[in-house]
Amino acid sequence: MTTSKQEIEVKLYTPNLKSIIAALEANGASLKSERVFERNVRYEDHEFSLTPQGIVVRLRQDVRTLLTFKGPGIVENGIISREEFEVVVDDYDMMDLILGRLGYYPFMAYEKYRTTYELDGAEIVLDELPYGNFTEIEGDVATIEVMIQKLNLSDAERMPNSYAGLFDIVRQNMELTMAHLTFDAFEGINVPAEAFIKQGETKPPVVDDSDD
Structure with a gap:
């Protein structure tokens, strides 16, 4: 199965996911997908030209394997809009081999747990990563803004x-040296909120690439 769409979403830094679950349930949200572990691998070419262009090529493994391409994004008020193509593939290793033959190599892996809800035309995902918890809301811009209000997330930092x-x-x-964003690599490491702010800035920086 292949899907193509214009992805519109906002990422919010939300350490306390329990309060968001309570707000979702109070508003009658439906659970689309229970908590699942994901392993994601980002690919680059040998000139490392994709990331500077805002292009993402990614293989994701959860209950299935998904190949994703994302084009450069436009950010307005912390909401990201970009073209996205996805296809389910049967064989992760074969897809990795094909990408290698096309000149792409895996340069970074990251892990997370994801729980997915639906509410009033929006998809809301709760992500648990090795360095913190986040909420992503996907829909049109107006729906996203309404959902932020409904879930009491107006004060949450938007992370482009x-x-x-x-x-x-x-x-x-934090002067860390690990190559991949994994739970094993971050075991015993506490990441404070200010660690997400780029040096020399007072708020999270403008997007340079995006993947959810």
């Missing part, structure tokens, strides 16, 4: 960077 981009910022700020 990708999880990979935030990983780079955290590593720089």
Whole structure:
């Protein structure tokens, strides 16, 4: 199965996911997918030209394997809009081999647990990553803004960077050396909120790439 769409979403830094679950349930949200573990691998070419262009090529494994391409994004008020193509593939190893033959190599892996809800035309995902918890809301811009109000998230910081981009910022700020964003690598490490702010800035930086 292949899907193509214009992805419109906002990423919010939300350490306390329990309060968001309570708000979702109080508003009658439906559980679309129970908590599942994901392993994501980002690919680059040998010139490392994709990330600077805001392009994402990714293989994701959860209950299935998904190949994703994302084009450059436009950010307005913390909401990211970009073209996205996805296809379910049967064989992860074969897809990895094909990408290699096309000149792409895996340069970064990241892990997370994801729980997915639906409410009033929006998809809301609760993400648990090795460095913190986040909520992503996907829909049209008006729906996203309404959902932020409904879930009492008006004060939550909007994070226009990708999880990979935030990983780079955290590593720089905390002087970490791990190559991949995994739970094993972050075991015993507490990441404070200020670690997501790029040095020299007072708020999270403008997006350079994005992947959810």
